[in-house]
Amino acid sequence: MRFHISRKNCGWRKILSMELRKMLRTKAFWISLALGLAIVTLNTLYIASPKEEWYDYGENILVNPMIYGSTLYNCWIGNESFTFAFSMFYFLFPILCILPYGWSLCAEMQNGYLKNIAVRVRRKDYFKAKYGAAFLGGGLAGTIPLVVNFVADALFLPAIRPDLLYPYYSMQQVDFLAELYCVRPLLFNLLYFVFSFVYFGLIAGCTVACAFLVKSRILGMLLPVGAFYVMHSVSMMLPYPQVLYELSPIYCIHPTPVARHANGWILFGYMAWMFLFAVLTGWIKGNEKYEIF
């Protein structure tokens, strides 16, 4: 299909829809989605596999046969933190988010496509549409596997409201939205799907902004990922009781706490920081660097 663009009829929404179509046709988006789905399937297979020992309390006390021992709200990938699927997904999600379309602006700057398009549409609209497409691509590639895992696990496990009298839940009173988790766990998880979508999208958006800062496509792509891992490592080095809340940008998006207590301000702080980084970089660098005439 050919895309016709002219300055006359191109608002940023039109460019966005064109970019979205382009994104949905890239292999990278589907590879990223397939990888995410493959990883979360491991969690579902683990949950669905028959385990006689689950009912043998004497021999294996890790998985309790009591009804509160294994429910949807402590077994799906977003509410547990010990399966291989959790480890893989929450380690690789920054790359899975940038893979769909985060690289596109950098690639178009390199191959000269940007120069062609910049004379046909307003550059601001074009950058906005690029950011929007990357945001949606990252959000979808990261969130669809989570939703699929939630639904698939719900086929095998009862969605019983968590009873915190039992020690099978990592959520504690100080944690972010702990009350909602106990009273309306479904709403809690739905809310976290929205947070995850935005968070994953913002990571992909950072990659778009990095295209203004570095020339190399691969470096632009992996710069935010590297920053995430470095920040995670630094946060894990901080002493625990003194630093009570989860500062890791990787674990802070996990709905239930992993290493430390969850704090909403930290999560929203990271979101705000990523958004501001992308917007300010695009605003400052986008105007100064791409004067093509």
Added chain:
Amino acid sequence: MRFFRVLRCDLRLVLGRQWRYLLLLPTGMLLFCANLYRWVQEMEPGASLDLQDYLVYIFGGMGRYSPSPDEPFLFPGIWVCSVGLMLFLMLRYPREELYESGQQQLLRSGGRCRYWIAKCVMQLVMTVCYFTLAYGTVLLFTLLTRGTLLESLNGEWVEILGRVNVNWDEIAQSPPWMYLMPPATVLLMAGIQQIVSLLTGISIGYLVSLGLMIASAYFMTPWLAGNYGMLYRAGSVMAEGFAMEQSLLVCVLAWVLMSAAGGVYFCRMDILKREELE
């Protein structure tokens, strides 16, 4: 002669491109060393650390993980950052260069085989460079903090930091060549990464490397290459750890095999068609 010219050109280009990013390596090492020093001083004021303590802390990875709902899996961030940075630095050049000046270089090198071998030797040289830089920084920090050099490894700290079932009989006499394990593993992983990135693309190649790293941390098995690069899992440190002589041999042999397999594929690869696909 042509081979050495290609190699020299590669090294010059890589170092020219990477020197800024290479600064991250000593910076990270200093940060990790300082963190261990702070932690030890809090635990035992006035205690002196050995060079081995720092190296095992940075390149230790983690002990065996037993999945349990009570114990979340926390991936070894320091190990991932150190090894991940080196793999990233080695990831970009061969692939990116192939579609830039590399094609000219390929024509002048006198054959694809020579070109590929030059890339593999460059991998080896770069691994040695990175680890010289990393170990050198740790050595400098040890000297500055008046620590000892290769005297003995403190098993108690290993037990607390790595949550390892320590091999008390051998840990004090850990052989210094044990520290060749991380470079050998990085070399092997770089070889795997180079082939995967040749087949699929750079980002997927790096994704596979990261996946391999995390799978190695989660499963303690000799079938996952990353296990050999974690010093906490070495036989002289951990009670049921890997025999180091065998591990070293496996890493080197596997790298040679990977390089040979990659060479065979590269000699038959349609570079221009792949460039179009890119």
